[in-house]
Amino acid sequence: MSRIGVGLWRSIITLLIIGLSTLVNKWLFQKTVGWYLRRKAAARRKSILTRVAAEASEYHLSAGPSPKSEDVEWEKVERPKGGEADDEWDGIIGFFHPFCNAGGGGERVLWAAIKATQNRWPKAVCVVYTGDHDADKDSMLERVQNRFNIKLHPPTIVFLYLTTRHYVLSSTWPHFTLLGQSLGSMILAYDAFSFLVPDVFIDTMGYAFALAFSKFIFPSVPTGAYVHYPTISTDMLGSLKTSPALGRGLNAGTGKGVRGFVKKQYWHLFAYLYSYVGGSVDLVMTNSSWTASHIRTLWGPVRTKRKKPSPVSVVFPPVAVDEIIRAIPLDEASEKDRRPEILCIAQFRPEKNHTLLLRSFAKFLQSLSGSLPRTEREQDKVSPQLILIGSVRDAHDATRVYDLRLLAYELQIKSNVTFITDASWPTILSHLRTASIGANCMWNEHFGIGVVEYQAAGLISVVNDSGGPKLDIVVEWEGGETGFKASTEEEYAISFGRALRMGEDETLAMRRRARARAGAFGEKEFDGAWVRDVGKLVEMEGRGRKGK
Numbered sequence: 001m002s003r004i005g006v007g008l009w010r011s012i013i014t015l016l017i018i019g020l021s022t023l024v025n026k027w028l029f030q031k032t033v034g035w036y037l038r039r040k041a042a043a044r045r046k047s048i049l050t051r052v053a054a055e056a057s058e059y060h061l062s063a064g065p066s067p068k069s070e071d072v073e074w075e076k077v078e079r080p081k082g083g084e085a086d087d088e089w090d091g092i093i094g095f096f097h098p099f100c101n102a103g104g105g106g107e108r109v110l111w112a113a114i115k116a117t118q119n120r121w122p123k124a125v126c127v128v129y130t131g132d133h134d135a136d137k138d139s140m141l142e143r144v145q146n147r148f149n150i151k152l153h154p155p156t157i158v159f160l161y162l163t164t165r166h167y168v169l170s171s172t173w174p175h176f177t178l179l180g181q182s183l184g185s186m187i188l189a190y191d192a193f194s195f196l197v198p199d200v201f202i203d204t205m206g207y208a209f210a211l212a213f214s215k216f217i218f219p220s221v222p223t224g225a226y227v228h229y230p231t232i233s234t235d236m237l238g239s240l241k242t243s244p245a246l247g248r249g250l251n252a253g254t255g256k257g258v259r260g261f262v263k264k265q266y267w268h269l270f271a272y273l274y275s276y277v278g279g280s281v282d283l284v285m286t287n288s289s290w291t292a293s294h295i296r297t298l299w300g301p302v303r304t305k306r307k308k309p310s311p312v313s314v315v316f317p318p319v320a321v322d323e324i325i326r327a328i329p330l331d332e333a334s335e336k337d338r339r340p341e342i343l344c345i346a347q348f349r350p351e352k353n354h355t356l357l358l359r360s361f362a363k364f365l366q367s368l369s370g371s372l373p374r375t376e377r378e379q380d381k382v383s384p385q386l387i388l389i390g391s392v393r394d395a396h397d398a399t400r401v402y403d404l405r406l407l408a409y410e411l412q413i414k415s416n417v418t419f420i421t422d423a424s425w426p427t428i429l430s431h432l433r434t435a436s437i438g439a440n441c442m443w444n445e446h447f448g449i450g451v452v453e454y455q456a457a458g459l460i461s462v463v464n465d466s467g468g469p470k471l472d473i474v475v476e477w478e479g480g481e482t483g484f485k486a487s488t489e490e491e492y493a494i495s496f497g498r499a500l501r502m503g504e505d506e507t508l509a510m511r512r513r514a515r516a517r518a519g520a521f522g523e524k525e526f527d528g529a530w531v532r533d534v535g536k537l538v539e540m541e542g543r544g545r546k547g548k
Helices: 003-024 026-063 072-076 105-120 137-148 177-195 208-217 234-239 257-278 289-305 321-327 354-367 395-410 425-434 449-457 467-473 489-501 504-521 523-547
Strands: 092-096 125-130 157-161 200-203 223-227 283-286 341-345 385-390 417-421 437-439 460-464 483-486
Touching: 026 125, 026 157, 026 177, 026 208, 092 105, 092 177, 105 125, 105 137, 105 449, 105 523, 125 177, 137 157, 137 425, 177 208, 177 257, 200 208, 200 523, 208 223, 208 257, 223 523, 234 257, 234 289, 257 289, 283 289, 283 523, 289 467, 321 425, 321 449, 321 504, 321 523, 341 354, 341 425, 341 449, 354 385, 354 395, 354 489, 385 425, 395 417, 425 449, 437 449, 437 489, 449 460, 449 467, 449 504, 460 467, 460 489, 460 504, 483 489, 504 523
Parallel strands: 092 125, 092 200, 125 157, 200 223, 223 283, 341 385, 341 437, 385 417, 437 460, 460 483
Antiparallel strands: none
């Protein structure tokens, strides 16, 4: 039987078991399956705690300071009071992030969250459920430091390697992909709990069905979600009717005809299921105002009905704003180092829409009549360049980069485009220091960590007129604009020209406003919000432990 067939049957069996258990005796199902998984993982839990204690002792002797003493500034972060939310809490927090080594913005959130957790609860153990079998603990932590400049405390981090990650890949489910991946996440969650049942379970990738599965079989385990992007949204439903030329996602314009009608009904049904499972999550954090609005619309009514005490909150992702500001000066002298470069920092994934960026850049080059305005920077003596920086997760991403290179060749802009894959943090800083414009072309980008990095570095942002960049980041600040918004190739091309043709005083003023706006998205702000919300889960776990 093919892998798809096996996955489908396992998913059907999982649903049948859940359905039958609900009809027969939900309590009995929780007691039997939950008891079985806890019993199965008990020995591993004991082994993990023993190993963590041994590694912590060895690390303390060889490396010196603990994470608490490494970061004096941490004492300035507001701490929740009461309950078990104190330094002595020594439970296990499970982070469900099957693609933790991908190197994107979602991974930055994961590692920053773990760092904040380690600093706040130094005796807690952070377990990461991952499917990245090609990387061991040392190589992963090394990449985290090189890519994000985040240094973690190794002894209290444990990686558990899942064997069923293929069930959440879109390639496994060529039809009914959203539903298939969601059911696959339940299989993956079962795989995770077979290894270890945590004291607190947090999903940081968007697998709401996995959290619902956890709550179903382990009702006493507090669950938390950090939602980067709703799996389904009203905007997605609306995009089925729009023209693909508007660039509104991969499914734009697919709602026509009989096939489109069926797809629309399927999406509405899935939205109902997504709302139902989302209502079971104890605590929900979202990464932007746009995401929060959609999650409140979808999950809010069910959460209210189930009397969930914590409202859906906005916890902006952590961006290395302070570090960028320290590394990149912003004054008249630094303007001389800027070149007419357009920088794009984004994973090489389809939804990032690099194709739109390349075509827009080609139109911009065609529009040049041979002269950018003469300034002290002498930008007119240098041909504008487009620099694409992004991580490559797998062979599919590598193929996508190859296709983009071919497109640049076909558009006759090959000599003006540079691709940099899996760049180190120093390399990214170097390009942020010399570029003039930062570009983003994804429709309904949930937040936009790269855009904040542009702002912190003083770049003029040209972003898609949607999602988080529109609502939270590239907004009016201190009485003026902080960048430009666009949707089509023509609008992007015009915006590139406007950004490069502004006078020096106007350019520097916009750069300074953008940097000032970026201050709202720093790492300290994220740390404080994360500790505040996760502290509620820790308190819930403490109350549950006392009640046993």
